[in-house]
Amino acid sequence: MTDPELPRLVLPGDYLGAAEEFLPGRGTYEYGGRIYASLLGAPSIDPGDRTVRVEPRNGIPEVQEGDLVYARVDELKTAMAVCTVLGTSTSRRAVPGAPEGTVHISKAKDGYTETLAGEFAVGDVLVARVLQAHPGIKLSTAQAPLGVVAARCQLCHALLTLGAKEAVCPRCGHREQRKFAKGPLPPPSGAHGPDGR
Ligand SMILES: [Zn+2]
Incomplete structure (x- = not known):
């Protein structure tokens, strides 16, 4: 059970509570009547x-x-887009280690996707929802507000001006299709602490 007063993640040395209130368990130590985390991890209190x-x-x-x-x-493969997860939308910090995430072709948009090359291109920046975090990060852009938020022209590399269904290159006029993000972002469905961790 997770105590709502505790952060989701603590660092070694983070204060967890007073020794008169709690017992120090695995992953903690007591010093001067106070209990601290001894490792990086998720704290919990046994009720x-x-x-x-x-x-x-x-x-x-x-x-x-x-x-x-x-x-x-x-990278675009036949059945999936291989991505680098850059950061979460709730915390502006970068995700440590820049982990790999994948969008399976069935999760790129609602309905049938014939080829991922019609929805994304290498270098595009997506906003996506995490379907699974471990062991591999699986992403979805199926919902309307999710999808491509920044894309470059495949001919001249200029940043495309995004439209509803099509992007137009402001430099060379090339038109490109993507699964664009539309509308305001939905709130993340995971539970987040007030500091966005
Ligand atoms: Zn162009």
């Missing part, structure tokens, strides 16, 4: 005996199921 513990989260990127993320398309 039965008030033991506070920290579950290690070493090396796992801070991306959660339900998050909205920005991702750059690196």
